Amino acid sequence: MTYNRAQRFIYPFGNGDLALDMDAYTLDCSQYASQHALEIAIHDQWHEKGLVVLVNTGMQHLSELERWSAIIYQDFNAYEGGAAPRSKWSDAVYSIDDTPPHIDMGYHNEGCYLSVSPRCLVLGSMDCPKTGGWTLASDNEVTTDELLKTDIGQKLQKHGVRYVRNMTDKHGDNTIVHKHWQDTFLTESREDVERYVLAEGWDHQWMPDGILRTSYWADAFEYNEKLGKNLFFANLANHGLFFDQWHPFNTLLDEERPHTMLVGDGTPFTEEDIATIYAINNKASLGLRWQDADVALIDNERWSHARPAYAIQPGEARVMGVTTGMLKKRVGSRF
Ligand SMILES: [Fe+2]
Structure with a gap:
């Protein structure tokens, strides 16, 4: 049996029209006389726009993303605590x-x-495939302004969000597996996990079938020093509806899915809330139309990102990697 919302949210990307053009954020590496000149341009644009798309990089292997990333940061993230399953291209580059x-x-x-x-x-x-497979990036300053004009925006500002996650046991016999707690916390030890969740202030529960359920509150906004503004920092990709199209996870109730979200006062997001947030997402977004060896440096606070569903034709592939870094301890909203 599939658990159905009254309304199906298949395409969370507005009407598909994009307000911004990737070209306004693109640097053509072949046009710079030296690597030094290119790096200066990257830094300038990073500070001004928080988004730099590089074309004609000459990249031969995704492990080279470490070198491109190092222009901006060197503290690569090990993805500890991350919610998505991830394989790797190199020490710091994840699929x-x-x-x-x-x-x-x-x-x-x-x-x-x-x-x-x-x-x-x-x-x-x-x-990348000939059509589709784009990443969308949305200017979070615009999204935040629009969201705060709505009831759900005000509610999120007041109450924050609650994240609920269910992680299976690698050595258990669960048949519906998204990510094991061992792979989330990069350990085989329950004691290590308990130390982590205790330090984070997360509620946790070991379920009879070995599933680890965590539940914790977070601010839905994050203060951005550069802009001097609070920016929305809790989009709906972590809501259980992420699995609505994904069998067999869509046979589970939201609270049993690998992850879901509640408004911070414990109330569920209504279908109207979800529709409102989705409708706002495309107010200022652009499509990263990937070509071979393209690279994009994205400010994770100033821009949110998304990936619409896509289809692979025979002979095509979508091969991409990511590094994350420039780690920041969250400060939440400032008023
Ligand atoms: Fe992502």
């Missing part, structure tokens, strides 16, 4: 192709559900 293509990944800010989250993510492409 982002572990979620099936037919799943819409809604807008989100990387690691927004953790107390320490990356200020920057760097995405790179080595292969």
Whole structure:
């Protein structure tokens, strides 16, 4: 049996029209006389716009993303506590192709559900389908302004959000597996996990079938020093509806799915809330139309990102990697 919402939220990306153009954020690496000149341009644009798309990088392997990332940051994140399954291209470069293509990944800010989250993510492409497979990026300053005009925006500002996560046991016999707690916390030890969740102030529960359920509150906004503003930092990609299109997770109730979200006062997001947040996402977004060896440096606070479902044709592939870093201990909202 599939658990159905009254309304199905298949395409969380507005009407598909994009307000911004990627070209306004693109630097062509082949046009710079030296690597030094290119790096100065990258830094300038990073500070001004928080988004730098690089084309004609000459990248041969996704492990080279470490070198491109290092122009902006060197403190690479090990993805401890991360919610998505991830395989790796190198020590710091993770695959982002572990979620099936037919799943819409809604807008989100990387690691927004953790107390320490990356200020920057760097995405790179080595292969992409002829159509689709884009990443969308949305100007979070615009999204935040629009959201705060709505009831759900005000509610989130007042109450924050609650994240509920269910992680299976690698050595258990669960048949519906998204991510094991051992892979989330990079340990085999329950004691290590308990130390982590205690330090974070998370509620946790070991379920009879070995599943670890955590539940914790977080501010839905994050103060951005550069802009001097609170920015929305809790999009709906971590809500149980992420699994609505994904069998067999869609046979589970929201609270049993690998992750879901509540408003911080414990009330569920209504379907109207979800529709409102989705409608706002595309107010200022652009499509990263990946070509081979493209790289994008994205400020994780100033921009949220998403990946609509896509289809692979015979002979095509989508091969992408990501690094995250420039770690920041979250401060939440400031008034
Ligand atoms: Fe992401």
